[in-house]
Amino acid sequence: MAYTLSPAPGGPVGTTCCVTKVELSVSGQNLLDRDVTSKSDPFCVLFLEVNGKWKEIGRTETAINNLNPVFGVKFVIDYHFEEIQKMKFALFDQDKPSLQLYEHDFLGEFTCNLGVIVSSKKLTRPLVLGNGKPAGKGTIMIAAQELSDNRIISLSMAGRKLDKKDFFGKSDPYLEFHKQGDDGKWMLVHRTEVIKNTLDPVWKPFSMPLISLCGGDVDQTIKIMCYDYDNDGGHDFIGEFTTTVSKMCEAQNTAEIEFECINPKKQKKKKSYKNSGIIILKSCKIARDYSFLDYILGGCQLMFTVGIDFTASNGNPQDPSSLHHINPMGTNEYLAAIWAVGQIIQDYDTDKMFPALGFGAQLPPDWKVSHEFAINFNPTNPFCSGVEGIAQAYSACLPHIRFYGPTNFSPIINHVARFASQAVQQEVAAQYFTLLIITDGVISDMEETRHAIVQASKLPMSVIIVGVGNADFAAMEFLDGDNRILRSYTGEEAARDIVQFVPFREFRNAPKETLAKSVLAELPQQVSQYFKQKNLSPSSSDPE
Secondary structure, three states: OOEEOOOOOOOOOOOOOOOEEEEEEEEEEOOOOOOOOOOOOEEEEEEEEEOOEEEEEEEOOOOOOOOOOEOOOOEEEEEOOOOOOEEEEEEEEOOOOOOOHHHOEEEEEEEEEHHHHHHHOEEEEEEEOOOOOEEEEEEEEEEEEEOOOOEEEEEEEEEEOOOOOOOOOOOOEEEEEEEEOOOOOEEEEEEOOOOOOOOOOEOOOEEEEHHHHHOOOOOOOEEEEEEEOOOOOOOEEEEEEEEOHHHHOOOOOOOOEEEEOEOHHHHHHOOOOOOOOEEEEEEEEEEEOOOHHHHHHOOOEEEEEEEEEOEHHHOOOOOOOOOOOOOOOOOOHHHHHHHHHHHHHHHHOOOOEEEEEEEOEEEOOOOEEEOOEEOOOOOOOOEEEHHHHHHHHHHHHHHHOEEEOOOOOHHHHHHHHHHHHHHHOOOOEOEEEEEEEEEOOOOOOHHHHHHHHHHHOOOOEEEEEEEOOOOOOHHHHHHOOOOOOOEOOOOOEOOOOOEEEEEHHHHOOOOHHHHHHHHOOOHHHHHHHHHHHOOOOEOOOOOO
16 A cells, blocks of 8 residues: 655544544554664654555654654544544654655554554554564554543743753753553653753743643643753753642743752752752643534534536536436436535534525526526525425426526625625624535636635635536635635635535545545534634533
């Protein structure tokens, strides 16, 4: 299988709706030594099997000169009970500053399903090489923890008068945070960056899940250790102290808390010993990181609208080669897309009344072209009852319109945006609008469409585009901002990526749920991202 580098390692794969997040901690023992003059510098890469290929999910940090690494970077994965999630943990010895894995020495790998790890909670297995043979005595340990607590702790730390550890300079201090496991052993949960050549460091503020730091128990003891970083991996211990999140939470507003950094060995040797410096907690805040499901359970409704392309390039519906021709099975690609997306989204709207609009057709009685018309021919009430109602209105309208053109998206995008703008004024996380556009070809009003999407990116709104037929959909890929930020013709950037494009032809022979998963993959993240950017909590969430 080929390795493919994800453009944004670390993010979840697939839909984030109604799933449990699982945090995976990785450590290694007795790894192969690939370096001649020192020990290996290992890092771990996690891959998930997607459509028969290994897709990179994320990487740990590199442990310098260490054959028994305990990695501080965790992998957070969406656990789908109903799916087989095949995973591969591959370890490499970093040889140069390159993202290309073939430039690093391979130390071994372990492959299994996520369900095996979750059911075991903690798993230790031998590493194997590419030929299936053991990677020496190397083993990997993977610990899983469910991230059901969505509280996030944000900390800002500094130091004062730390011990000088370097002969030619001061110290290069960093902090490690440890929590106690069920077995009583200390477990690394976070490592700060290194601040070079100072005894008075100020570390960058950082955030992490509260459950990672203390298992969600604010009274659980945590240990904070300070080290002086050395390039050879032999980091010098400066000092440590223990505390609890409850104690740290006293650092609010302008009230800082100071902890004495103690080196127990020095403390035993010298009666005059006071400390090895002071660690200052400048601020500590706890907030909830609301998920898509939090907003849905809080009462947020997904308002679904369909926009259907009735331009002439689709072909005459009476012709079996037309994309709008309804086959003997009672379907076509337009109907398949409507059912695939609508069947899932309709569960998140209580009244299940959905506007269905068409564009690019001439309408009776005057046969003028319209780029925004109700397919039930009732402009004051374009709503259809459920997905079945949309399908019925679509089939019924075909004999009564003339396919024409051009292919203009902006009128329908602006139509939905007007309703999304009204929802913004409520200042609650009550409604999120999803527009499904089904089209067969190239957009005629690309400039206006780009501008409309950029404006819509500021609203509680997403646009899903399903391309039917075999046309060149390069322009659609351009609108989907996965790999670049979309800009309006004015130069204004989209506030966030709200477009998901999927070509139907890739799913013609796939199970229908596959199309739905692909089309809706980004929607949960887009919903929660919007409301969090606006600092909106779920409508019926419990107060802190």
